[in-house]
Amino acid sequence: MLAIYGTSGLMYRGPIEDLRRVLPTLQSARVRALSTPVDRPDVADSGHRVPAGRGDAREGAAPPVPRPAAVAVQAYGEVQHPAPQRHPLEHVRDVMAAQAVTVDESMTVADGWRRLAEQGVGQAPVLDAQGRLVGLFTRGQMLSPERLPRPEDSVLVWRSFLAQPLAAIMITPVPAVTPETPLRRLALALLVTGLPGLPVVSEAGALIGFVSRSDVLKAVVHDPPLDLWAG
Structure with a gap:
């Protein structure tokens, strides 16, 4: 489920698959789609998987036999410190940042830039005086050539x-x-x-987190396994 918020409040709620059709009607000129083709977003997994370890083991080689003492130590360690339960990462809640860095729409551009730098993030949801989501402030948007003053412009500009x-x-x-x-x-x-990245909201529309491309990439290289084909 996708929701779109603007300065007037909730503007759309519906399937993400309708985003291409809905977004242009909202006149969001500052949002630009990537050129990556996604005509088949629901392509199923091919199912061809290589069993773990098959590519590394030499054909016909017998696995090493662990020593009894080593086995005992390992078993004792597993009892004292059981391994955490693993489950596939399937939903936004599995990778999102639960505490989003936010900025206020009344802040100046300089204040917003300073907050991004202090928190070490590249974007932040924008909230109005009532704490409602109204926009997104990104470092990339601010630094776009068509928005910045020219290098030869005066200090006043x-x-x-x-x-x-x-x-x-x-x-x-x-x-x-x-x-x-x-x-x-x-x-x-x-x-x-x-x-x-995108803000994460509750069913009631309250901001409860943020999920970025970096969050997804981190999930790709860490346990537990990432399952992009869920849902």
Whole structure:
């Protein structure tokens, strides 16, 4: 399920697959889709999997026989420190950051930039005075050549640019997903919008986290296994 929020509140709620059709009607000129083709977002997994270890073991080689003492030590360690239960990462809730860094729409561009730098993030959801999601402020959007003053412009022009409110340059309306959204559909939304991440909201529309492309990539290289074909 996908929701799109703007300065007027909730603007759309429905399937992520309808994002290509809905987004242009919301006149979100600041959101640009990537050129990656995604005509078959629901292509099923081929099912061809290589059994673990088959590619590494030499054909006909017998596995090493562990020593009794080593086996005993390993067994004792497993009893004292049992391995955590593993489960496939299938939904946004499995990879999202539960505490999102946010900015206020009343902040200046300079204040927003400073907050991103202090928190070490490249984007942050924008909230209004009532704490409602109204947009997304990204470092990449701010640094786009068509938005920045020219290098030869005066100091006053640059100061004016940094002093304007975030509301003037934030991406709005902005799509948001719920924690139960399958990761495959999240990936589709990121490709369609070209955004670096999406806010995560509850069914009631409250901001409860953020999920970025980096979160998905981290899941790819860490246990437990990532299942992009779930849902």
